[in-house]
Amino acid sequence: MGKPSDLVQGTLDLLILKTVSLEPKHGWAIAKRIQQVSGEVLQVQQGSLYPALHRLEQKAWIKAKWKETETGRQAKFYSLTAAGRGQLEKEAANWSRLSEAINLVVETT
Amino acid sequence: MAWAWRFWLRLQTLFRRDQIVHRLDDEIQFHLDQQISENIAAGMSLEEARYTAQRTFGNPTFLKEKTRDTWGWTWLEQIGQDLRHGARMLRKSPVFTAAAVLTLTLGIGATTAIFSVVDAVLLRPLPYRDPQRLVSFFEDLGEVGYPRTRVSPSTYLDLKAQTRVFEDVAAVNETGFNFSRDGSGARQLSGALVTYNLFAVLGSQPLIGTGFLPEEDRPGASHVVLLSFSLWQSEFAGSARIIGQTIRLNDEPYTVKGVMRPGFSFPDKEIGPIQVWVPRAFTSEELAARTARYLIAVGRLRPGISLTEANTDVRVLASQDIRQYPNDMLGVSRFFAEPLQESNTHDAKRGLVLLMSAVGLILLIACANVANLLLSRAAGRRREIVLRAALGASTGRIVRQLLAESGLLSIVGGVFGTIVAISSFTFLKRLIPEDLSHTASLTFNLPVFGFSVFVSVACSLLFGLAPARQTAKVDLNEALREGGRGSAGSRQKLSDVFVSAEIALSLVLLVCAGLLLKSFWNLRRVDPGFQPDHVLTLDLDLAERKYGDWVERTRFLERFLEAARALPGVQSAGLTGGMPLTSKGGLREEATPEGSTAWNEIPATVVYRVITPGFLETLKIPIIRGRLFDSRDREQQPQVVIINQKAAQDFWPKQDPVGKRLKLGRADGESPWLQVVGVTRDIKEVGLNEPTRYEVYCPYLQSRSSWQWPRFVVVRTTGEPLQAQEELRRMGASIDPQEPLNNVMTMNEIVDRETSQTATQAALLSGLAALALIIAGVGIYGVMAYLVSQRTNEMGIRIALGAHRHDILRLVLGHGTRLVLAGVATGSVGACMLTQLMGTLLFGVSPFDPLTFAGVTLVLTFVALAACFIPALRATRVDPMVALRYE
Numbered sequence: 004m005g006k007p008s009d010l011v012q013g014t015l016d017l018l019i020l021k022t023v024s025l026e027p028k029h030g031w032a033i034a035k036r037i038q039q040v041s042g043e044v045l046q047v048q049q050g051s052l053y054p055a056l057h058r059l060e061q062k063a064w065i066k067a068k069w070k071e072t073e074t075g076r077q078a079k080f081y082s083l084t085a086a087g088r089g090q091l092e093k094e095a096a097n098w099s100r101l102s103e104a105i106n107l108v109v110e111t112t
Numbered sequence: 113m114a115w116a117w118r119f120w121l122r123l124q125t126l127f128r129r130d131q132i133v134h135r136l137d138d139e140i141q142f143h144l145d146q147q148i149s150e151n152i153a154a155g156m157s158l159e160e161a162r163y164t165a166q167r168t169f170g171n172p173t174f175l176k177e178k179t180r181d182t183w184g185w186t187w188l189e190q191i192g193q194d195l196r197h198g199a200r201m202l203r204k205s206p207v208f209t210a211a212a213v214l215t216l217t218l219g220i221g222a223t224t225a226i227f228s229v230v231d232a233v234l235l236r237p238l239p240y241r242d243p244q245r246l247v248s249f250f251e252d253l254g255e256v257g258y259p260r261t262r263v264s265p266s267t268y269l270d271l272k273a274q275t276r277v278f279e280d281v282a283a284v285n286e287t288g289f290n291f292s293r294d295g296s297g298a299r300q301l302s303g304a305l306v307t308y309n310l311f312a313v314l315g316s317q318p319l320i321g322t323g324f325l326p327e328e329d330r331p332g333a334s335h336v337v338l339l340s341f342s343l344w345q346s347e348f349a350g351s352a353r354i355i356g357q358t359i360r361l362n363d364e365p366y367t368v369k370g371v372m373r374p375g376f377s378f379p380d381k382e383i384g385p386i387q388v389w390v391p392r393a394f395t396s397e398e399l400a401a402r403t404a405r406y407l408i409a410v411g412r413l414r415p416g417i418s419l420t421e422a423n424t425d426v427r428v429l430a431s432q433d434i435r436q437y438p439n440d441m442l443g444v445s446r447f448f449a450e451p452l453q454e455s456n457t458h459d460a461k462r463g464l465v466l467l468m469s470a471v472g473l474i475l476l477i478a479c480a481n482v483a484n485l486l487l488s489r490a491a492g493r494r495r496e497i498v499l500r501a502a503l504g505a506s507t508g509r510i511v512r513q514l515l516a517e518s519g520l521l522s523i524v525g526g527v528f529g530t531i532v533a534i535s536s537f538t539f540l541k542r543l544i545p546e547d548l549s550h551t552a553s554l555t556f557n558l559p560v561f562g563f564s565v566f567v568s569v570a571c572s573l574l575f576g577l578a579p580a581r582q583t584a585k586v587d588l589n590e591a592l593r594e595g596g597r598g599s600a601g602s603r604q605k606l607s608d609v610f611v612s613a614e615i616a617l618s619l620v621l622l623v624c625a626g627l628l629l630k631s632f633w634n635l636r637r638v639d640p641g642f643q644p645d646h647v648l649t650l651d652l653d654l655a656e657r658k659y660g661d662w663v664e665r666t667r668f669l670e671r672f673l674e675a676a677r678a679l680p681g682v683q684s685a686g687l688t689g690g691m692p693l694t695s696k697g698g699l700r701e702e703a704t705p706e707g708s709t710a711w712n713e714i715p716a717t718v719v720y721r722v723i724t725p726g727f728l729e730t731l732k733i734p735i736i737r738g739r740l741f742d743s744r745d746r747e748q749q750p751q752v753v754i755i756n757q758k759a760a761q762d763f764w765p766k767q768d769p770v771g772k773r774l775k776l777g778r779a780d781g782e783s784p785w786l787q788v789v790g791v792t793r794d795i796k797e798v799g800l801n802e803p804t805r806y807e808v809y810c811p812y813l814q815s816r817s818s819w820q821w822p823r824f825v826v827v828r829t830t831g832e833p834l835q836a837q838e839e840l841r842r843m844g845a846s847i848d849p850q851e852p853l854n855n856v857m858t859m860n861e862i863v864d865r866e867t868s869q870t871a872t873q874a875a876l877l878s879g880l881a882a883l884a885l886i887i888a889g890v891g892i893y894g895v896m897a898y899l900v901s902q903r904t905n906e907m908g909i910r911i912a913l914g915a916h917r918h919d920i921l922r923l924v925l926g927h928g929t930r931l932v933l934a935g936v937a938t939g940s941v942g943a944c945m946l947t948q949l950m951g952t953l954l955f956g957v958s959p960f961d962p963l964t965f966a967g968v969t970l971v972l973t974f975v976a977l978a979a980c981f982i983p984a985l986r987a988t989r990v991d992p993m994v995a996l997r998y999e
Binding site for chain 1 (some may be wrong): 117118121122125135136138139140142143145146168169170172175176178179182183184776902952
């Protein structure tokens, strides 16, 4: 399990927005973070992160900046913009509505 | 804010693309390196760590491409790729490219050139305020052959009173003024007598000074004048102090009130732009003469009033006038208004529409030809296309790729074509009718540019789309099985259609050109009835103040004639009140023949002309019965006339006309009976393509009361007529230096003017038709040659199996003949539809002239079969061994 196509449509955006909302992160760190936090359940194919990141950047929901990492290399750090924060709230709300609804259906006997 | 940021990002991805691509590589490399070092930390070997990192990442090339898609502009990038690739492919086959570009250059060039004329003459709005509300008026005398006659002063005043539908109506007629400065020699200015409101109606105010005041066009008002810009520049050095000064016109002082803007010339005149405008006053006699129809009337519709509404009122007015003045309004069926723009372009429209259709056909032929070239080329590119398809290019992408090539072709063709069009302007100026040439000039403007761009784009789709779709339609399975050589079945069908279409279109053009040539030939063959060679013509516009008196004028004219006849090299000279073939309206009068019952009720409409002895002799118009005018025919003598043959035959059939009498006007009118003393041959009076009319000649010395006086001089010379010009001028100046000789030209020039427009049209159309024939011939040749080359092994097998050479010849020629027949059949139907529209452009030839159709079909078939014959011959020479070795 865990191929990106298995993710519910649009959830990758939500995951990325949520992940970068705390602090600026580069792509690899975002992938790692999603894996760890989800308890290794969500295995994002790492490469597919990049089209999504660039799409969100073009929509101005996240912005990117080249900065030095602790090891001294240049990396592209993504952080949430004001518009992105609004989008995150919206998508998060959507998500809870959806998952509640699915829960209801699944648990009703 | 967010949108501005997004826009900024978009621009970045467009203009800093290379840098961004580079950064994406860095970003992904960083990711991989991170993963590799983590993997190593987890205890893998370097090799293993690298491999695992790549696996967890996925295919970087694919993902990079996906990422680039999110930046947008992929389409632009693809177009750029397609164009670059297209340019490379075109450069690789220079012969094909040159042939296609040349064909397109001719097609687009011809179309753009003719469109620029159409734009100048028909489309560009007139340079007046709200020109679509301007109308001009005509009296319809269609019954007697003059459906678009100018209006009389009284009709003008009646129209002006129609204030419900017209804001205002103005009237103008052209005249000449003798202009002299500081005693230097006089020269003629072209002028217009106008009602004071003309400039307000047109919405054109003077550049400096003021227009005319209402009281200035009353009888007895002081003399005032407006100057044209060019006259002001050339004669008065553009000095503003000219306002309020006086200039001398016809030896009388006129106060300059203003100067019009550059380019303003109303009415447009054949001989040159109007230079002075003078207010005109109608006398009560002029207003009473309802049959004197010489005014150009222009009106401005009230806002919101349609032309139809206005015409309803105008028609009611006409029927009132016809009821009230049945005699004066004889032959008038109605008055009508039409848009000023239409009246201006009336004669030119048909010819231009025909030419525009012709170049349109040329363009279609050119497109069909290029399409065929593309199709043949596609055969050679089959491998390339199959390879691209096999590597995953979609059909759409391949079509786009091929369209980019045709787009490039038409862009280059369009650029060259436009250059060709612009450089042909000097020649094309001749297509603009003379009376429009002062306001309509050929320019490369926005509409013309837009048109050429539109035509180029339309072309590239027209000739590119079908071949591109055909080429891109590859069945990989089949293509690979055939080893990439491929049969050409459906492609052949498509190019067959193109060839037939080319033949059909060429036939249409050839027929039109043939009919026009025949019309021109017929026009040239028309006998004008007189001998125009060695005849010089000129006008005497004697000043009204000095020569308004009949006796004074007669003295001048007689002295002039005598002196002219005495000049060496002059055989004879005479005067006339109307020069044949110069006044399209003709000089009309009513006449009632005595004792002819047929004409008692309605008088005949005759062309009436006051002449002196010497006129008929100079033009060599033969007298077939009776005598010429001579010195006997003067005042106090029996009043006489000479009539033409047609009048003699129709007025007094089967009787001797000499000695019969007729009178001008109606039977009960007051004018005296005039005795016929001679009958002349018929001459072409108002135009070579007009029917003969009744003609009545009166001797000047018996026509004191006539409003017409013989101001036109004809001189027959022994040598070149124009050489007598200087002597005549000197001679004229010795009689009165204030009176210049105007409009000096030979009678041959006047006759040539009759045929010049048809000549230009016929020449142009023949050129276009020849072009079409060549393009189509080359097209047929190309397709047949291609066909033969495709079927080389088939031919080889046939020959090997015992087919004779002539069988092969028949096979190929049979194919060609089928195409030609299909083309000729379609073309004939198309030609029949188009030639009907030619109508008045033709003279003495039916739009369905069987001889023209047959001749054109013959020529076209011959050319087409000749084009087939060379490839067919080549097919018979196929060596079976060589052909079969290909298998």
